[in-house]
Amino acid sequence: MNELLYEGKAKRVFRTDDPEKLLLEYKDDATAFNGKKKESFRGKGELNNRISSEVFRKLEEKGVPSHFLERLSDTEQLVRKTEIIxxxxxxxxxxxxxxxxxxxxxxxxxxxxxxxxxxxxxxxxxxxxxxxxxxxxxxxxxxxxxxxxxxxxxxxxxxxxxxxxxxxxxxxxxxxxxxxxxxxxxxxxxxxxxxxxxxxxxxxxxxxxxxxxxxxxxxxxxxxxxxxxxxxxxxxxx
Ligand code: C5P
CATH class of the missing domain: 3.30.470.20 (ATP-grasp fold, B domain)
Known part of the structure; x- marks a missing residue:
């Protein structure tokens, strides 16, 4: 099991065996107004993982690189490791x-x-x-x-x-x-x-x-x- 590094409102970030890469897991939670409104929707994590993967892939195709490397499963993607600003x-x-x-x-x-x-x-x-x-x-x-x-x-x-x-x-x-x-x-x-x-x-x-x-x-x-x-x-x- 990969070590959990950080849990945000909509995603979890895990370490991988490669020090240059992280695993992102998209959660089903939806929050609004900085977490004051919160609900879980079955399937939301999968949808956002697929949508975000597809958008990052299209951005890359059009010359805009990002941290995105590949979609690994329904809810997980592999990304380049960065320290968020x-x-x-x-x-x-x-x-x-x-x-x-x-x-x-x-x-x-x-x-x-x-x-x-x-x-x-x-x-x-x-x-x-x-x-x-x-x-x-x-x-x-x-x-x-x-x-x-x-x-x-x-x-x-x-x-x-x-x-x-x-x-x-x-x-x-x-x-x-x-x-x-x-x-x-x-x-x-x-x-x-x-x-x-x-x-x-x-x-x-x-x-x-x-x-x-x-x-x-x-x-x-x-x-x-x-x-x-x-x-x-x-x-x-x-
Ligand atoms: O709420 P506001 O009008 O400032 O949001 C501007 C854009 O930034 C919207 O597309 C909203 O979805 C996005 N946003 C976000 N995360 C936040 C605040 C805004 O993705 N914490």
């Missing part, structure tokens, strides 16, 4: 969610160029919004590395927009995390799934992401199943 990098193409609540901008306002926000990854503080100077204080990043992370986030946005366009979905906003690998380079890490992205159906505007759970407006598993199906259909159509 305690920042949540959010990119927004349309205004919604906390941005609308925070600054009163009208819902669905297009954000061109896309807006980047940084949040400090800290549960006790409820992941507060921070600026560049705070980010430098709170991490071991250099200024150049922070700028590179922001550039990378915008590049990921361009590629994800394309990937989800092929699935008839608008990418509204998403959160990325980055890690430092054993050689000191910065790499896209964590996951890209309907837990971390807002995805709206291009035709109907239907919300097809964790907002159905956050807002209690629908069933999470069938929505995530549709996302996986569309990603797989888009791959087959190529």
């Amino acid at each position: 305690p920042l949540e990098v959010v990119v927004r193409n349309l205004a919604t969610g906390s941005l609308v609540r925070r600054i009163g901008i009208e819902e669905k306002t297009p954000l061109t160029p896309p807006l980047i926000e940084l949040f400090y990854k800290n549960d006790e503080l409820d992941d507060p919004l921070i600026n560049d100077r705070h980010a430098l204080m709170l991490s071991d990043l250099t200024y150049e590395e922070l700028m590179k992370i922001k550039e990378k986030a915008l590049e990921v946005n361009d590629v994800l927009i394309e990937i989800f366009e092929d699935c008839d979905l608008d990418l509204v906003d998403f959160k990325l995390e980055f890690g430092r690998n054993t050689e000191g380079s910065i790499l896209l890490s964590d996951e890209v799934s309907p837990d971390t992205c807002r995805l709206w159906d291009k035709q109907t505007g239907e919300k097809m992401d964790k907002d159905v759970f956050r807002e209690g407006t629908g069933e999470l598993v069938p929505v995530y199943e549709k996302i996986l199906q569309r990603l797989e259909d888009a791959t087959c159509a190529k």
